[in-house]
Amino acid sequence: MSSVLYDAQGPRAKRRNVLYTALFLVALAALGWWVYTSLDDKGQLAWPLWKPFFSSTEAYSTYIWPGLQNTLEAGALAMVIALPLGAALGIARMSDHAWVRVPGTIVVEFFRAIPVLVLMIFGLALFAKYTDVAADDRPFYAVVTGLVLYNASVLAEIVRAGILALPKGQSEAAQAIGLRKGQVMRLILLPQSITAMLPAIVSQLVVIVKDTALGGAVLTFPELLASAHPMSGYYGNILASLTVLALIYVIINFSLTSFASWLEARLRRRRKSTGPVLGGQDVVNIAGTAATAADPTGSTAGIGDFGGTRK
Amino acid sequence: MFDFLEGYDVWGAFWTTVQLTLLAAVGSLLWGTVLAAMRVGPVPLMRGFGTAYVNIVRNIPLTVIILFSSLGLNQTLGISLGADDFKTINFRLAVLSLIVYTSAFVCEAIRAGINTVPVGQAEAARAIGLNFTQVLMLVVLPQAFRATVGPLTNVLIALTKNTTVASAIGVGEAALLMKEMIENEAQLLLISAVIAFGFCCLTVPTGLIFGWVGKKVAVKR
Numbered sequence: 001m002s003s004v005l006y007d008a009q010g011p012r013a014k015r016r017n018v019l020y021t022a023l024f025l026v027a028l029a030a031l032g033w034w035v036y037t038s039l040d041d042k043g044q045l046a047w048p049l050w051k052p053f054f055s056s057t058e059a060y061s062t063y064i065w066p067g068l069q070n071t072l073e074a075g076a077l078a079m080v081i082a083l084p085l086g087a088a089l090g091i092a093r094m095s096d097h098a099w100v101r102v103p104g105t106i107v108v109e110f111f112r113a114i115p116v117l118v119l120m121i122f123g124l125a126l127f128a129k130y131t132d133v134a135a136d137d138r139p140f141y142a143v144v145t146g147l148v149l150y151n152a153s154v155l156a157e158i159v160r161a162g163i164l165a166l167p168k169g170q171s172e173a174a175q176a177i178g179l180r181k182g183q184v185m186r187l188i189l190l191p192q193s194i195t196a197m198l199p200a201i202v203s204q205l206v207v208i209v210k211d212t213a214l215g216g217a218v219l220t221f222p223e224l225l226a227s228a229h230p231m232s233g234y235y236g237n238i239l240a241s242l243t244v245l246a247l248i249y250v251i252i253n254f255s256l257t258s259f260a261s262w263l264e265a266r267l268r269r270r271r272k273s274t275g276p277v278l279g280g281q282d283v284v285n286i287a288g289t290a291a292t293a294a295d296p297t298g299s300t301a302g303i304g305d306f307g308g309t310r311k
Numbered sequence: 312m313f314d315f316l317e318g319y320d321v322w323g324a325f326w327t328t329v330q331l332t333l334l335a336a337v338g339s340l341l342w343g344t345v346l347a348a349m350r351v352g353p354v355p356l357m358r359g360f361g362t363a364y365v366n367i368v369r370n371i372p373l374t375v376i377i378l379f380s381s382l383g384l385n386q387t388l389g390i391s392l393g394a395d396d397f398k399t400i401n402f403r404l405a406v407l408s409l410i411v412y413t414s415a416f417v418c419e420a421i422r423a424g425i426n427t428v429p430v431g432q433a434e435a436a437r438a439i440g441l442n443f444t445q446v447l448m449l450v451v452l453p454q455a456f457r458a459t460v461g462p463l464t465n466v467l468i469a470l471t472k473n474t475t476v477a478s479a480i481g482v483g484e485a486a487l488l489m490k491e492m493i494e495n496e497a498q499l500l501l502i503s504a505v506i507a508f509g510f511c512c513l514t515v516p517t518g519l520i521f522g523w524v525g526k527k528v529a530v531k532r
Contacts, residue, residue, distance in 0.1 A: 004433045005451065006353045006443040013353070021356045028360070038388050113514040114507050115472035117486050122503045125493045206370065213372035217479040218490075225375060239383050246371050246379070253370035 039239070049237035053244050059231060064248065067216075067227030074140060074215070074223065075208045078147035083201070085148065086155025091185060093160055104156075111153040117214050120146030124219055143215035143223075147208055154207075158200045162193035199264035206253045206260075213249075224248065315496045316505065324488035325509050327402070331474040331484060332513075335409035336467055342410060343417025344452075350422055353443055361418065368415040373476045377408040381480040398483070405477035409470065416466045424459030425451055429532070460525035467521070468514045485509055 009017065039045050052059040092104030111119070123145035127138045166189055174188040216226030228245055232238040350361035368376075381404055384390045392403040428451050436450040475486035489506045493499060 004430050004437070005351055005446050007437055009353065017354050020354045024354065024356050024360070042387050044387060109515070110507075110511070113468075113511045115475040115486065115510060117475040117478070118489060118503070118506055118510065121486065121490055121493065122499075125499045125503075129499055210370075210372035210374075213374040214476065214479075217374045217378065217476075218486075225372065225378075228378075239387055242375065242379055242382065246375050249372055249375060250367055250370045254366060257366075257370065 044239050049235065049240045052235050052237070053240065059235070059244075063227040063231035063234075064224070064245070067222060067224040068248070070140070070221065071209065071212045071223040074143050074147065074212050074221070075205065078144050078151060078208055079205060081144070082148045082151040082155055085152040087159050087190070089152060089156035090159030090163070091190075093156065094163065096181070108153040108156045111149045112157075114150075116146050116150040116211050117218060119149050120215060120219055122146075139215055139219045139221035142219055143212060143221045146215075147211055150211075151204060151208060154204060155201065158197050158204070159193070162197040162200075163189050165196060166192055195267060199260045199267065202256060202260040202263060206256045209249070209253055209256070313501070313505075315492070315498055315501070319488060319492055321488065321505065321509070324483060324485045325513075327482065327484040328471070328474050328509075329513070331402070331405060331409065331477060331482070332467075332471045334406045335413055335470055335474070338406065338410035339413035339417050339466075339470070340463075343414035344421060346414060346418035347421035347425065348447060350418065351425060351447070365415045365418055368412060369419075371412075373408065373412045373473055374479055376412050377405060377476055377479055380404040380408045380411075401477075401480050401482050405474075405480060405482045409473060409477075412473070413466060413470050416469070417463065420459050420462035420466055421452075421455060423462060424455035427458040428454045454530055457528045457530050460521055460528060464518060464521035464525065468517055471513050471517065472510065 007013070036045070089104050089108055092100050093108060095101045095104070120142050123142035124138055126145075127133045127141050128135075133141055163185075170188055170192065171184050174184040179187065212221070212223050213225040215221030216223040220226070225245060228238065228241045232241040235241070346361050346364060349357040350365070352358060381401065384407075385400060385404055391400045392407065394400045394403055432450055432454065433446055436446045441449065474484055477484055478487035478490065481487070485506055489502060492502045496502060
């Protein structure tokens with residue numbers, strides 16, 4: 001679409017574009033210069049502040065790597081628990097029985113409406129009051145609890161969209177050869193939809209990695225971001241530390257994002273249509289959720305996803 | 312049962328949440344639209360800037376951005392955004408960070424909306440001699456916005472929930488109040504229920520209302 005928004009450029013348009021480029025470059029350079037001089041004035045660009053990250057691996061092995069390990073551990077554990085839970089909730093929402101469908105819907109919509117930080121704070125207090133989890137372990141448990149509750153409900157919607165997007169003929173054929181409802185879901189629908197959901201699931205990992213940072217900032221969970229405290233305390237370089245940490249987050253998440261879009265492009269190329277889909281009109285609406293998740297818009301999935309692409 | 316709420320300004324905290332949400336929503340809608348326009352425009356440098364901005368910002372946790380603005384902008388560079396007391400400074404820094412973060416997602420939503428506009432619309436607009444700005448402002452964006460209501464609602468709901476991150480720099484919104492109440496009071500479940508109910512009251516109607524609006528304004532094709 002974007003290339004049809006403007007004509008092929010003639011000599012005048014080309015000159016104008018050069019002018020715009022120059023003006024924009026000047027603006028960017030001015031901004032950069034302002035940042036540079038103000039940082040320099042405060043002595044933030046002094047080499048000793050940045051040296052720990054370039055000259056030796058000490059900063060990485062002592063502070064960053066343990067934090068990163070905690071981040072990845074909490075994220076992986078949350079994903080492993082949230083995936084089956086989300087699948088169960090998503091399938092429950094499609095049940096024929098109202099007594100399964102209604103509670104499933106309420107649980108999913110409730111946890112998507114609550115900020116993940118609120119869930120984490122709740123988890124922390126819950127473990128402190130009602131369990132004998134050691135005080136040191138509580139933040140980890142709290143972060144994982146919050147991530148699981150939130151992401152299970154997001155994954156439930158992804159699973160639901162994935163299953164509703166399958167061709168109708170798949171379940172009809174399965175029923176025709178005499179499979180029961182559970183068998184249709186377990187043997188025919190779920191395995192097929194899992195491949196379709198993979199990109200959305202991978203990009204949900206980005207959300208999880210970003211959300212662990214909340215645990216570090218608010219709950220004293222010693223993850224990647226929290227390593228900024230002891231590290232900048234030791235080297236006296238809070239801005240440099242934060243910059244390096246931000247860069248690490250970008251590298252991890254950008255690779256996940258790129259992997260997800262590569263996966264999606266690959267699956268799209270392979271996809272063959274075998275007829276109209278299960279959910280008919282509905283799938284357009286819910287697919288919006290999956291599309292939003294596949295195009296990792298952070299924790300954007302929320303209540304009332306009426307969006308979606310129109311054909 | 313709810314008498315423990317007496318000593319706390321629950322309304323005030325949620326009002327701060329609402330203020331953060333609304334200010335950041337307006338700011339990020341404007342900046343996100345500008346970014347989207349850059350990304351579909353004819354100037355390669357602006358396209359590159361827009362792409363880089365989106366890819367970097369949406370992969371950094373909002374918590375890092377907010378800490379950056381507090382420790383970097385305020386404490387190191389001494390920028391106070393025109394405020395003089397600690398509370399107002401942090402509030403404004405939180406709004407700024409939310410705008411920086413959310414606009415990346417707004418940009419992506421609008422760009423997706425632009426892609427739903429049929430190619431023929433832009434071609435027709437070009438055929439009658441409109442230039443890029445006119446094509447975008449008069450023909451494409453109005454249609455794109457109608458298709459973007461749904462995705463933008465998701466961004467708005469996420470923004471509402473993301474305002475809780477402002478508690479990391481001490482902005483007195485709902486999550487900070489919740490933490491404070493849990494430390495001082497015994498009723499964990501009641502406190503959590505009140506806060507959760509408050510967020511449900513903010514996010515559920517938003518989803519329903521804008522869902523209805525989105526259907527209403529959708530371009531029928």
